[in-house]
Amino acid sequence: MYVVVVGGGEVGHYLARILLSDGHEVLVLEKERRRTEFAAEELGEVIVRGDGCEARTLEEVGTGRADMLIAVTGDDEDNLVACQVAKHKFNVPRTIARIKNPRHRLLFEKLGVDATVSSTELILAHIERELPSHCLIPLLKLRGGELAMIEVKIVPGSRTVGRRLGDFRLPEKSLISLIIGKDKDPQIPTPDTILEEGDQIVALTRSGDEDALRVALTGLG
């Protein structure tokens, strides 16, 4: 596969390394001279100085035959434009953009960017996981953001400890996929599963219903 990466900072640099080791053909575009020179020490000719939002630069590096363009600069607007130029000028089949502001996800998807990765959301999710009192952790967005996979922790004080899963009223279209008990093996839940303190529940729900599902599973408002 030929992959054009826009942005040669930390993310672009490590991404290029992964893609190269997977055997793909890679080209990284970076606007700043210092960053380009720094990354070129390791990546060599794979990194080229240039603005990945400019059609002429993209043409020079053969974006027309690229299978994928991944825009990972630190600016949402630059990532959006790079993906749009790739799509509309060069018919690149798949574009992926990094976004900082999670609220830009909808716009990017509306405008034809095939996938977005929100660094802010990922960092928050990882920090939330470490907070003992926090019982809702977003894991993954599926089907273009329509569905959310989340983890709900049964923290001490949850009102649902000792209750049967079958007696819960969950938000519509929610699905409990997996329960990982404190000292037990992961299990596929049945209606007769009894919740215990320390259980981690992996569940699927419609985006927007995450908190309602947390409330249903923990009894905590």
Add this chain to the structure above:
Amino acid sequence: MNVIIMGCGRVGARLAGILDSEGHKVTILDTDPYSFRRIPPNFAGEALIGSGTDEDALKKAGIEEADIFIAVTQGDNRNVMATQIAKHIFNVPRGICRIYDPIREEMYRELGLETISPTKVGAQLLRGVIGG
């Protein structure tokens, strides 16, 4: 008309003054309050600190009632993104966008934005002045 202008540089401030004096309801946005010094003293519209790529700032500026959104910051990509937010998220009827790069300008025109490239326009004007 309800007009929102993003970017209070020379062009943004001047345009705000003109539209305001014609009786339109103008709100101008900029992330740097120091830029508001460029607004003419008799301006009756509103000047708000905020970014045109931030949905909350746009709502505060009254984007939901706006008839026209105009993006004239120094950044082509910022202008493009803000104008697309106005058109595609808030359904503003008209989105006008300054794009210096002529290639990008043509592409976004094809994608439905009203675009102006000062690079192209400026070069053509100068060519006209030269004559011959």
